[in-house]
Amino acid sequence: MLNAIPKNDIKKSTGVNALIEMAHRRGLHASLLEAELAWDFVTVAHEHDRLVAAWKHLFQGHTATETRLSLLSSAQLPAWVVVDDNIGVVHKVATSESGADIFWLDSTQNKTDIDPTTKVFTPVVPFAESQDSYLKKVPKGLASSAIFAGIKAHAPLFRRMAVVSIFINLIAVLASLFVMQVYDRVVPNFAYATLWFLSVGMLLAYIFDVVFKLVRLKMMEAMTKHLDEALSLFVFERLLGLKLDRRPSRQGSLVAQVRDYESVKAFFTSSTMFSLVDLPFIFLFISVIYLIAGPVALVPTAFVVLSLLMGLIAYRPIARLQQTNNDAVVRRQGLLFEAVAGGEIIKSQGGEAKFSDAWLAATRETCDRGEELNYVTSIAQIATNFFQQASYVGIIIVGVYVIETGELTMGGLIACSILGGRTLGTISNISSLLLRWHHANYSMKILDQVLASPSDEHPYREANTRSLPLDLQLNELHYLYSGAQTPQFSAADLQIPAGTRIAVLGRNGSGKSTLLKLLAGIATPSQGQIRIAGLDYEVCRQSWLREVIGYLPQDPRLFSGTLLDNLTLGMSMPSEEQVIAALEKTGLLDAVKRHPLGLQLPIAEGGAGMSGGQRQTVGLTRLVLQNPKIWLLDEPAASLDSVLEQKVIDIIRDLPTDHTVIFTTHKQSWVELADRVLLIENGEIKANQLIDPASKKKAAPSNTRVGVVNVGAAQ
């Protein structure tokens, strides 16, 4: 009999295959890369929990129930059974005649004779009600909700920090009492024994003070690290998930706004937060002053109220100035981003002076706004300091009168002045915390706005198919770029059966690229629908769409890293043979062979250092490796020489007949590759014609531009 609890860790490949196999059997989709990332990403207390945790990570809202093999019913199939380091998918329960039918993921070790008490896990799809309730729960301010949720999750740590703070503040009270005792009891009698006794005690208290402060700092550091990792990943993933055409269009400003997340994080994780924990101790200090010196306590109380009042009065103007200052900083950073990204054009067009002027104006604006803000915050700060000093003097004045009544000693007065300083010090920290809160709060609101843009990431987008033909369909579609008044592309009814080869023709700016972006799922229709195999894009699983649809933009972007990184972006690592074969097909292999670093050839940020044609070839090789069912190519040969162009033509020709290819082109020779032509004018499909096969010539690289569409109208 085999044991119910796995003895060894499950191999990653077995786990990943188990996830994909289960997804397929349940009509869900998980790409290899997604499953691998989920397997690695989840943190679990016990390795044998990893499978279910990775499943929940892959499909949000989905769960898994646990039962025993002997209790498993047919209605619960398929289910996983985990035995030692192997996972099986049960697809027939045991009967009196035969045992359970199990498909083992690690086929090298098929298990037999399984203990009927072995645990099995059945994935559970969320109910419709729970989907609704989840949607209702999606908060409005995504960033702020995530930040507060992150802080809430660290509440126990905050509580521990508060406890440590109690001791730190008690030591401050102790210090004032120490001074009082020395002045009142030691000095009049020169009681050295008492002095030493008290001093040693105080020294010990101060050593504890150092230890407590270090402990508090360590706790804060630990929290900062956790919070930062979770939150920055959250913000980054959300940002990547935003619909490309619906996110704020000014990229530079967008980057600056997202970067401002740092100020939010800095606020919640800075040591000034300790002053918030110290706040309640103001009452303790004032109470101790009252116990020692009665009416003297009124002085720090009055100045605490004055400081708070001033903070409240200054709040509005500071918040307003903070906002204008922040906007100016973001605009300036946006300009910097634009100048760096567009350096080539600026230089070649001699636009330096214009950009320098704009930079100077932006710098002046930030300086002016910054100056105003600085002025007001400094006044607030100076006033708080003044209150602190005035409170000190006030305590001394009132204290002298109270000494005269005999209700206060000299030592008591000194103790009160120390405690008074501490009270107002805490208030001063609070007012600087308030200033930082303005900035953090404003940045958080901006982040909320950015992240509130429509996103592609939706936990319940699961539709996919493995067997239906991938026909494409556009219904009553209108598309407007954000801010546009009239649609840039419209299509009443366009049907593209799987396997069609379409050449999209039209003048510059007519809407060809827009159509391809819509079909690639990068642009989202403002009205109407796009369907694939009858499934609305909006409900399809993103990773499935990315797997079956390959899109080559007009100017493919490369990222800093190696050539191999760029070629395999978004894929589970293909074998070297596959990569080489793809490079050979697209004609990039020679360039790779010539480079001493081969596939490790370094690529600079944005693909700088590579020619337009090379970038296009890398993009195409990426597509060959991806091997999608639908190829969307935006002027694929625009920057290629005739040799490379012929390679692309051959690749398209050699694709299986059920693969759809849609390409835009301005070249007459490319039309021969298609069996249908779409002519687009002013964002509308003006002609949708079959090409008469008899009229086709063999496509070959040529520079002849398409003027009048030369197609044999067969329909």
Ligand SMILES: Nc1ncnc2c1ncn2[C@@H]1O[C@H](COP(=O)(O)OP(=O)(O)OP(=O)(O)O)[C@@H](O)[C@H]1O
């Ligand atoms: N990001 C954008 N924001 C706003 N309008 C845009 C954007 N991109 C394109 N447009 C507008 O949409 C229309 C169609 O552009 P599209 O890029 O689809 O043309 P195209 O036919 O591919 O042109 P070309 O042959 O020059 O590549 C144009 O009028 C263009 O001004």
